[in-house]
Structures are given as C-alpha cells and as structure tokens.
Amino acid sequence: MNPCVIGIDIGGTNTVLGLVERSGNCVAEATLPTRGAEPVGQFLPRLYEHVEILLQRATDEGLTLQGIGIGAPNANFYTGTIEHPPNLAWEGVTPLAEFVRERFGVPVALTNDANAAALGEMFFGAAQGMKNFVVVTLGTGLGSGIVVDGNVLYGSDGFAGELGHVTVVQGGRQCGCGRRGCLETYASATGIRRTVAELIADRMDAETNASPLRDIPFSALTAAHIAETAKLGDALALEAFERTGDILGRALANTIAYLSPEAIILFGGLANAGELLLQPTRRAMQAHTLNIFRGKTLLLVSTLMERNAAVLGASALIWKELAA
Amino acid sequence: MNPCVIGIDIGGTNTVLGLVERSGNCVAEATLPTRGAEPVGQFLPRLYEHVEILLQRATDEGLTLQGIGIGAPNANFYTGTIEHPPNLAWEGVTPLAEFVRERFGVPVALTNDANAAALGEMFFGAAQGMKNFVVVTLGTGLGSGIVVDGNVLYGSDGFAGELGHVTVVQGGRQCGCGRRGCLETYASATGIRRTVAELIADRMDAETNASPLRDIPFSALTAAHIAETAKLGDALALEAFERTGDILGRALANTIAYLSPEAIILFGGLANAGELLLQPTRRAMQAHTLNIFRGKTLLLVSTLMERNAAVLGASALIWKELAA
Numbered sequence: 001m002n003p004c005v006i007g008i009d010i011g012g013t014n015t016v017l018g019l020v021e022r023s024g025n026c027v028a029e030a031t032l033p034t035r036g037a038e039p040v041g042q043f044l045p046r047l048y049e050h051v052e053i054l055l056q057r058a059t060d061e062g063l064t065l066q067g068i069g070i071g072a073p074n075a076n077f078y079t080g081t082i083e084h085p086p087n088l089a090w091e092g093v094t095p096l097a098e099f100v101r102e103r104f105g106v107p108v109a110l111t112n113d114a115n116a117a118a119l120g121e122m123f124f125g126a127a128q129g130m131k132n133f134v135v136v137t138l139g140t141g142l143g144s145g146i147v148v149d150g151n152v153l154y155g156s157d158g159f160a161g162e163l164g165h166v167t168v169v170q171g172g173r174q175c176g177c178g179r180r181g182c183l184e185t186y187a188s189a190t191g192i193r194r195t196v197a198e199l200i201a202d203r204m205d206a207e208t209n210a211s212p213l214r215d216i217p218f219s220a221l222t223a224a225h226i227a228e229t230a231k232l233g234d235a236l237a238l239e240a241f242e243r244t245g246d247i248l249g250r251a252l253a254n255t256i257a258y259l260s261p262e263a264i265i266l267f268g269g270l271a272n273a274g275e276l277l278l279q280p281t282r283r284a285m286q287a288h289t290l291n292i293f294r295g296k297t298l299l300l301v302s303t304l305m306e307r308n309a310a311v312l313g314a315s316a317l318i319w320k321e322l323a324a
Numbered sequence: 325m326n327p328c329v330i331g332i333d334i335g336g337t338n339t340v341l342g343l344v345e346r347s348g349n350c351v352a353e354a355t356l357p358t359r360g361a362e363p364v365g366q367f368l369p370r371l372y373e374h375v376e377i378l379l380q381r382a383t384d385e386g387l388t389l390q391g392i393g394i395g396a397p398n399a400n401f402y403t404g405t406i407e408h409p410p411n412l413a414w415e416g417v418t419p420l421a422e423f424v425r426e427r428f429g430v431p432v433a434l435t436n437d438a439n440a441a442a443l444g445e446m447f448f449g450a451a452q453g454m455k456n457f458v459v460v461t462l463g464t465g466l467g468s469g470i471v472v473d474g475n476v477l478y479g480s481d482g483f484a485g486e487l488g489h490v491t492v493v494q495g496g497r498q499c500g501c502g503r504r505g506c507l508e509t510y511a512s513a514t515g516i517r518r519t520v521a522e523l524i525a526d527r528m529d530a531e532t533n534a535s536p537l538r539d540i541p542f543s544a545l546t547a548a549h550i551a552e553t554a555k556l557g558d559a560l561a562l563e564a565f566e567r568t569g570d571i572l573g574r575a576l577a578n579t580i581a582y583l584s585p586e587a588i589i590l591f592g593g594l595a596n597a598g599e600l601l602l603q604p605t606r607r608a609m610q611a612h613t614l615n616i617f618r619g620k621t622l623l624l625v626s627t628l629m630e631r632n633a634a635v636l637g638a639s640a641l642i643w644k645e646l647a648a
Contacts, residue, residue: 132480146582148472148479155472155584156456157620162581165614167574177614250491257486258470258582260479290489290501296481 004063005322006054007315008047009113010072012036012087015047018311019054019063022319024124026308028057040090048103055104067107068100069318071116071310076158080110109321113137113310115152115161117267117302118145119320120313125304126265133263134255135302136163136248138270138277141176142184142191146259164188168251187248189223189269195240196226203236211236227273241273242280249284256285256293267302267309274301328387329646330378331639332371333437334396336360336411339371342635343378343387346643348448350632352381364414372427379428391431392424393642395440395634400482404434433645437461437634439476439485441591441626442469443644444637449628450589457587458579459626460487460572462594462601465500466508466515470583488512492575511572513547513593519564520550527560535560551597565597566604573608580609580617591626591633598625 004027008017011034018029030050035043051068058065073085080097082090101108111119118135121127127135131150137143142164146153153160164184165177172181173194185191196213203209211234216225230237252264264285270277282299289297304312328351332341335358342353354374359367375392382389397409404421406414425432435443442459445451451459455474461467466488470477477484488508489501496505497518509515520537527533535558540549554561576588588609594601606623613621628636 132484148477149475151473153472153583156454156586157584157617159616160456160582160584162584162614162616165581166578167612170574179612179614250494254490254578255582257490258484258579259477260481260484260486262480288491288503290486290503292483292486293481 001062001064003066004058005066005315005318006051006068007311007313007318008068008070009116009310009314010034010070011113011310012073016308016311017047017050017054018308018315019058020312020315021063024312026311027061027063028054029308029311030054034088036088038089040088040094040096043090044099051104065104065106067109067318067322068104069116069314069316069321070096070100070108070110071113071314071317072096072110073112075110075112077109077111077115077152077154078158080108082110107318107321109317111152111317112143113313114143115145115154116313116317117143117309118147118152118313119316120304120309121265121267121302122147122150123316123319124312125309126300126302127263130262132259133261133265134163134259135265135267136252137268138188138266139268140188140190142188148259163251163255166251166254168247183247183251187244187251187270192223192226192240192244192270193218193221195243196221196236199236199239199243203239208236208239213237223270223273227276230273230276238276241276244270245277245280245282246284248277249281249286250288252281252285252299253288253290256289256297260293261297263298263300265300265302267305271301272305325386325388327390328382329390329639329642330375330392331635331637331642332375332392332394333440333634333638334358334394335437335634336397340632340635341371341374341378342632342639343382344636344639345387348636350635351385351387352378353632353635354378358412360412362413364412364418364420367414368423375428389428389430391433391642391646392428393440393638393640393645394420394424394432394434395437395638395641396420396434397436399434399436401433401435401439401476401478402482404432406434431642431645433641435476435641436467437637438467439469439478440637440641441467441633442471442476442637443640444628444633445589445591445626446471446474447640447643448636449633450624450626451587454586456583457585457589458487458583459589459591460576461592462512462590463592464512464514466512472583487575487579490575490578492571507571507575511568511575511594516547516550516564516568516594517542517545519567520545520560523560523563523567527563532560532563537561547594547597551600554597554600562600565600568594569601569604570608572601573605573610574612576605576609576623577612577614580613580621584617585621587622587624589624589626591629595625596629
C-alpha cells in the first residue's frame with residue numbers, strides 16, 4: 001500500500017481538500033463552502049463527509065492514509081487549535097487537530113495558510129532544496145511563512161511571521177488590526193487598490209488623466225483590473241505597481257537583515273502580476289539591502305499557483321511531521 | 325577531570341579570554357590588546373601565549389579543556405572564518421577556527437559577538453530556560469543575536485540577525501554602512517549622542533537652554549554623560565532617552581511581528597542606563613505591537629553585564645556545540 005495524506009485548507013469562503021501522494025501528486029480534490037457564519041459544530045460533519053469520500057478514493061487507489069494536514073486562519077501549530085479566527089464564527093479556541101485526530105485515528109497537524117504555503121514551496125515548489133526562505137502571500141492581506149534551517153519559525157506562541165503587520169510608514173494607512181502603516185495596507189491586493197485611490201487623489205496631469213481606472217468605483221476595482229490596465233501601458237496603473245513594489249522591496253530588504261534567507265517567494269493574487277510587481281520590488285529590495293547581503297537573496301514567484309497550492313501546502317505540513 | 329572550555333572575545337581594541345566551567349564559573353581570565361592594525365599572523369602568537377597560560381591553569385585546577393569558543397567581528401559560524409572585519413587589518417577571509425583547532429587539538433566554534441552574547445544569556449543569564457528570544461547589543465553600534473527554538477538564527481550565509489541595519493526612518497541619518505535611516509544610527513551609544521545634537525539644533529526654549537549637554541563638544545560627549553545628566557532631571561537629556569526609546573521600541577514591535585520571541589534582552593553600554601531607556605522603549609514597544617502579541621514579549625536587561633559577558637558568551641557557544 002502506498003502512503004498518502006489529506007491536505008485541508010479552510011478559507012473564509014471555501015474549504016478545499018485533497019488526497020496527496022508524497023510526490024505532490026494530487027489524486028483527488030473536493031471543495032465545500034466554509035459558511036463562516038456557522039458554528040464549528042455544523043462545519044465539521046460537512047467536512048468529515050468530504051474526507052470520507054477521499055478516504056474511499058484512497059482505498060480504491062491502493063493508498064493508505066498516513067495523516068491529515070490543515071491550513072486555517074489563526075491556527076496554532078503548537079496546540080493544534082484555532083484561536084478567535086477573524087472570518088469564522090467559531091467562538092473562542094477550537095481544538096481542531098484533536099477533533100480530526102479522534103475522528104480519523106491518524107496524526108493531524110495544523111498551521112496558518114501562509115506557513116502551509118511555505119512548506120508547500122519547500123516540498124513541491126520554488127523552495128525545493130532550500131532551508132532558509134520566506135514565502136509572502138499577497139492576497140486580500142499580506143501573510144508570511146518563514147522557514148529557518150528547514151523548519152517553520154513559529155516563535156514562542158505559535159504565531160510568529162506576521163510580516164503583514166510590520167510598520168512600514170509611521171502614521172501611515174489605517175490597518176484592520178487597529179494600527180497604522182502596516183505593510184499589508186500597501187502591499188496586498190487591497191493595498192494596491194488603495195494606492196490607485198491615492199494616485200487619483202494626488203495626480204492631475206495629462207499622463208494620468210485619461211486612465212480608465214478613474215472610471216471604476218473603488219468598491220468594484222480589483223488588483224486584476226490594475227494589472228490588466230498596467231499591461232496596456234496606463235501610467236497611473238504602472239505608477240501604482242511602482243509604489244507597491246517600492247514599499248514591498250524596502251520591507252523585504254529589512255526582512256533580509258533579520259533572516260538572510262536564500263530566497264523570498266511571492267505568492268497569491270497580486271503575485272500573478274509577475275514582472276509588473278517583481279521589477280519595482282526587486283529594484284527597491286536590492287537598493288536597500290545591506291551590502292553584506294546584497295545579491296544573495298533571490299526574489300521568486302511561487303511555482304504552485306497554477307496547481308492547488310493550498311492543498312499541497314497543508315499536505316506538506318503533515319508530510320513534514322510524518323518525516324520528523 | 326572536570327571539563328572546561330576557553331571563551332575568547334576579539335574586540336577592536338582588546339581581546340579577552342577566560343577559562344570557563346559548565347556552570348559559568350570563570351576560573352581565570354586574561355586580556356591582551358588586539359592591535360587591529362597588525363596582520364593576523366602577528367596577533368595569533370600573542371593570543372596563543374595567553375591560551376597556553378590558561379591551559380596551564382586548567383591543568384593546575386584539574387580541569388580538562390573540551391573546546392574553544394570565539395566571538396569576533398564578521399565571524400561566520402558556518403565556515404569558522406572571519407570575513408573582512410571592519411576594525412581589523414586582517415585581509416580577506418581568515419580561517420580562524422581552523423588555525424586554533426590545529427594549534428590546540430580541540431573543537432573550535434566561531435560567531436559574532438552579538439550571537440555569542442545571545443548564547444551567553446541562554447546558558448548563564450537572563451534567557452535561561454528560553455528557546456525563542458533576541459539579544460540586542462547597544463554599544464557604539466547596534467548588534468543582535470536571534471535565537472529560534474534554542475538555536476542561533478544564522479540564515480543562509482551565517483550573517484543573519486543584523487537588526488542594527490533595519491531601516492527605521494526613510495531617508496534618515498547617514499549610517500556607516502552607506503545607507504540612511506538604519507536603527508543603529510538612532511538606538512546605540514552613538515545614536516543617542518546624535519539625538520542630543522539633533523535636540524540642540526531643534527530646541528531653543530527655557531526648559532532645555534540651560535542643559536549642561538550644550539557645553540560638551542560632540543566629540544567628547546558619551547552615552548554615560550547623557551545618562552548621568554538625565555538622572556539629574558535635565559530636560560534635554562531626558563528627551564534624548566525618550567526619542568531613543570521611542571524608535572527602539574517601534575523597531576522591537578516589528579521584531580515581535582517577525583519572531584514572536586519570549587523576551588528581548590538589552591545589553592551593552594546604553595543598556596546600563598536602565599529604566600531611563602527601558603521605560604520609553606517598553607512604552608513604544610507595547611503601543612506598536614500587534615494585538616495578538618501584545619504583552620507576551622518581556623523586555624529585559626542582560627544579567628551578565630556585571631560579569632565577563634563576552635567571555636561567557638564565547639564559552640556558551642562552544643558548550644552548545646559540545647552538547648550537540
């Protein structure tokens with residue numbers, strides 16, 4: 001019997017799960033709505049139903065389940081619990097790893113989605129063979145997974161690696177965390193939308209007056225719009241990427257001073273913009289990196305975005321535990 | 325025969341070494357001038373002479389030498405080399421660990437002084453029992469040693485943990501590294517002297533006009549002067565500590581977002597100012613820490629400053645290697 005694991009990614013909207021072999025081959029996948037407004041007691045039976053279907057599939061394929069890895073918001077690797085998740089109505093502290101372990105009788109590990117993404121890159125993606133690197137997820141917010149000497153950096157409480165909440169502009173933009181100037185208010189899908197609004201307020205010149213971004217209400221504007229418009233050569237959209245990359249690159253130069261990683265890997269919606277974002281980010285990162293580190297750290301884009309990165313990340317988490 | 329090690333700290337001015345038992349008891353110590361202008365080939369025979377004296381002492385005391393730990397500028401733990409040290413005329417890359425290992429036939433480990441200080445705190449000082457913490461050395465510059473899961477964070481190249489060169493003020497003060505706005509240009513013995521100069525330039529009011537700091541030329545001003553003057557209630561000196569602590573505390577709040585350490589331990593000349601520095605630092609750190617981390621990270625002062633911290637740190641480095 002060949003070994004396999006199940007990787008589960010619990011997102012605010014959907015939960016995705018898959019049956020994954022050690023090679024990263026995803027034998028089967030499923031998706032269910034998370035229904036964040038439901039209590040966890042209603043979510044779990046629906047989740048278990050889908051796990052059972054994957055288990056049946058494993059049996060059919062001659063695969064033996066070795067463990068289950070879960071990526072979820074506010075997940076604590078040390079305790080296997082989910083603590084006060086911001087987008088789920090799961091009250092207090094949910095011992096999710098324990099619940100799932102008791103139900104299926106295999107080892108279960110739990111961490112947040114950015115840490116799972118980092119392990120996914122290490123096992124199956126751009127960080128294969130690396131022991132020191134950082135994955136930065138550029139979605140609605142900015143998450144990060146830091147790997148030091150082959151292990152995720154969890155810190156004293158299990159929650160380390162909150163690069164999105166490093167202050168980059170003193171007294172800067174209001175952040176959902178209640179503070180101001182956090183990196184994710186600039187460098188994220190939401191951040192670049194805010195930068196477009198800032199540029200619309202700031203600029204009043206021939207070069208940017210005709211920008212089609214001026215015709216889209218903020219609430220309807222997406223990072224994909226901005227990228228498409230920039231690719232058509234629109235000055236305002238291009239400037240939004242320049243500013244975003246400049247702030248992100250400066251923050252990554254500081255990250256290098258802390259961690260001296262082999263690579264920083266960008267992941268998520270905004271990273272889909274590719275060179276539009278990478279060029280200004282790399283330029284600022286190199287310009288602001290301390291001389292002893294300059295040119296040492298690669299800036300890469302995830303190679304898992306075309307594949308089911310969230311499931312692969314959650315599966316890498318449990319493959320890593322099983323190997324330990 | 326009881327085991328002992330020799331800890332060696334190579335500084336720009338003096339080199340200090342000591343014979344240290346596993347308990348941290350320092351049986352004997354010696355100091356020699358480093359003479360940074362000399363090539364390493366002239367330094368080593370002088371160093372070896374002092375090591376021999378300590379070895380004789382070990383024999384007299386019934387102690388067996390197990391290894392030698394060395395703290396030195398630009399020291400690379402991975403390679404055991406010293407690479408282009410800023411204050412020493414040692415050209416290129418010196419394989420110091422290899423030289424010392426061949427001469428004395430025991431294991432030798434090498435790292436920079438801030439990393440050694442961190443291990444010293446873990447073995448003998450304020451970080452005993454901790455696995456995740458940061459030591460910040462506030463001397464002429466600002467150094468840092470980061471410990472993650474009980475191990476020093478060396479990064480991909482052996483040089484990680486350069487907190488002194490995180491940019492805290494965009495376009496801020498000129499730094500010796502060639503960039504601007506690095507943390508050490510504000511939070512260090514030199515940094516607070518510069519802050520006094522800034523305040524002299526800035527303020528012109530009754531409260532600060534009579535400050536005795538206005539009578540001391542910048543070249544003669546020390547951090548100890550500023551601390552003594554602040555203790556007498558001088559408004560300008562107190563404001564210098566406020567500003568220093570504010571910038572340091574904000575930087576430490578960012579450090580917490582990266583690492584979520586159990587404690588941050590301040591060490592070195594400026595840390596001798598005690599509560600003068602700790603109060604504003606703690607206030608800013610707490611005010612700017614992300615809510616999920618708030619109140620979790622202790623801000624402490626080294627407990628080794630009264631003892632020979634540099635020798636203890638270097639000895640902890642080799643005790644750690646011997647235990648591995």
